[in-house]
Amino acid sequence: MEYWARSVAWKNFITSGGRSTPEEPDYLRLSIMNMIAGAGCVAFLLFLVLDLSGLVGWSAFRITVNLLGIAVTLVVLIALRAGAPIGVMAKLAHLAMFALLLLLALARGESVIAITIPLIYPAPAYLLLDSVARASIGTALMLLCLYAIILTSSGGFFENTGAVLDGAMSITLAMAFQAAVMALYLRSRQSSMARLKSLRDILAFQSTHDQLTGLLNRYIFDDVIGREMRRRSDDRLFAFLMFDIDHFKGYNDTLGHPEGDELLKRISKTVQGLFNRAEDHIFRLGGEEFGIVFRPRDRAEAALMADRLLEAIESMEVPAQCGPHRYITASGGLLCRTPGPGPEPETIYRLADQAMYRAKQAGRARWMEAEDENGKIGGTV
Ligand SMILES: Nc1nc2c(ncn2[C@@H]2O[C@H](COP(=O)(O)OP(=O)(O)OP(=O)(O)O)[C@@H](O)[C@H]2O)c(=O)[nH]1
Numbered sequence: 001m002e003y004w005a006r007s008v009a010w011k012n013f014i015t016s017g018g019r020s021t022p023e024e025p026d027y028l029r030l031s032i033m034n035m036i037a038g039a040g041c042v043a044f045l046l047f048l049v050l051d052l053s054g055l056v057g058w059s060a061f062r063i064t065v066n067l068l069g070i071a072v073t074l075v076v077l078i079a080l081r082a083g084a085p086i087g088v089m090a091k092l093a094h095l096a097m098f099a100l101l102l103l104l105a106l107a108r109g110e111s112v113i114a115i116t117i118p119l120i121y122p123a124p125a126y127l128l129l130d131s132v133a134r135a136s137i138g139t140a141l142m143l144l145c146l147y148a149i150i151l152t153s154s155g156g157f158f159e160n161t162g163a164v165l166d167g168a169m170s171i172t173l174a175m176a177f178q179a180a181v182m183a184l185y186l187r188s189r190q191s192s193m194a195r196l197k198s199l200r201d202i203l204a205f206q207s208t209h210d211q212l213t214g215l216l217n218r219y220i221f222d223d224v225i226g227r228e229m230r231r232r233s234d235d236r237l238f239a240f241l242m243f244d245i246d247h248f249k250g251y252n253d254t255l256g257h258p259e260g261d262e263l264l265k266r267i268s269k270t271v272q273g274l275f276n277r278a279e280d281h282i283f284r285l286g287g288e289e290f291g292i293v294f295r296p297r298d299r300a301e302a303a304l305m306a307d308r309l310l311e312a313i314e315s316m317e318v319p320a321q322c323g324p325h326r327y328i329t330a331s332g333g334l335l336c337r338t339p340g341p342g343p344e345p346e347t348i349y350r351l352a353d354q355a356m357y358r359a360k361q362a363g364r365a366r367w368m369e370a371e372d373e374n375g376k377i378g379g380t381v
Contacts, residue, residue: 030080033090036177037076040097043173044069047104062107065100072096090184097177101170210284212261213268217284221291224281225345228293234279236295238339239302242352243309243332246364248288250322263318263328264288270312274305291352302336306367314365323364331359332367 048066051058076093080086208220216224228238245251245267252260264284271282271290281293292309296302310330318328333355335348343351351370359368 030086033086033093034077034080037073037080037093040073040093040173041070041077044073044100059107062104065103065107069097069100069104072100097173101173104170213265213284215268215272215282215284215290218286221283221285221349222345224283224293225348228281228295229339229342229345229348231339234295234339236297237299237302237336239294239296239305240291240335240348240352241294241302241306241309241332241367242285242289242291242334242349242356243313243330243367244290244356244360245288245313246325246329246331246360247320247323251320251328254321260288266316266318267313267330270316271309274309274312285349291349296336299336302334303369306332306334310365310367325365329365331364332356333359333370334367335370 044066048063048070051062051066073093073096076089076096080089208216210217225240231238245263248260248263251263268282268284268290271292275282275292275294277294279295283291283293285291294302294305296305310332313330314325314327316328320326320328323329333352335352335355355368355370359366362368
């Protein structure tokens with residue numbers, strides 16, 4: 001089990017740059033992979049030239065590895081152009097490059113640097129996957145160490161030019177691959193993070209907003225009430241105005257539910273026009289019931305806002321389908337108090353609801369002020 005987990009981690013570690021989503025044509029990844037394969041091809045060609053020119057130790061094995069390197073990178077290039085999946089080709093190229101660098105190093109076994117480079121290649125590559133800052137530090141450190149090894153192990157820069165060139169080219173190739181790994185990884189991580197974020201935003205919006213009107217819903221009501229009741233930043237009052245459209249059932253029954261929905265949307269716009277301060281919260285609490293949490297300076301201002309709202313709804317001049325009024329009206333309940341420790345959100349809701357019920361009983365098209373359990377006005381609590 002542990003071996004399996006380790007081998008999977010290793011596989012991810014080596015091939016992480018090659019992840020792709022096959023359903024999306026990813027032109028950036030395609031370009032990067034084309035670039036890597038092209039650069040790989042050129043680099044192996046240069047290795048070959050170095051070998052053949054006798055600048056570095058010549059061996060049939062070395063030549064074979066160089067030729068293999070050219071062949072693999074050419075296959076990758078051609079396959080990419082023929083439309084092979086980018087992710088698969090990236091994995092293939094990445095693994096082949098690592099294996100070939102290792103073989104090349106073994107072929108030149110007398111040089112410490114030549115063997116070391118491919119072995120340390122995955123370590124900084126892993127570092128590079130995390131962040132650009134860590135990547136830069138990791139890269140700088142690795143380059144410093146490698147050049148220190150080159151200078152010390154080959155007995156001076158000018159005495160073994162072949163080994164130095166060989167090492168430097170290996171480093172360059174490795175660095176190009178690390179940069180590509182980082183670019184691919186960061187890009188794929190960024191796009192999946194962006195997708196996740198937009199999904200999270202959509203879900204957060206949908207869970208707290210009413211689909212029909214776009215207003216806040218009952219789900220977030222308790223949170224808002226709790227927050228507004230606890231606030232200390234502002235010494236204005238806490239007010240909760242709840243209202244319900246009168247005889248909405250009759251309106252729906254006569255004109256149909258789609259017309260009823262339209263009316264709900266229009267009324268929500270009217271409320272938004274009136275309660276338009278940044279700190280106002282407007283809810284559709286259910287059916288044809290709405291609520292507004294706002295911060296009046298005093299009770300008189302809260303009462304004025306309640307009056308204005310009911311007037312604004314009637315002034316929409318939507319013909320009522322039943323009841324004594326010519327136009328659609330609404331009835332409300334208002335609760336007003338100073339913020340601070342006090343009743344729970346459900347108590348606030350219940351008190352305002354009771355006040356609204358009294359307004360309905362008294363003939364509708366009006367609002368009443370909430371009273372607490374002791375019969376006192378909500379605002380004096
Ligand atoms: N069109 C529409 N109607 C809804 C929606 N939600 C609830 N309703 C309707 O709202 C009506 C509410 O009816 P009642 O609770 O009897 O209230 P009312 O007729 O307004 O009576 P009062 O409030 O006493 O004046 C019902 O007919 C519900 O079907 C909705 O999203 N869209």
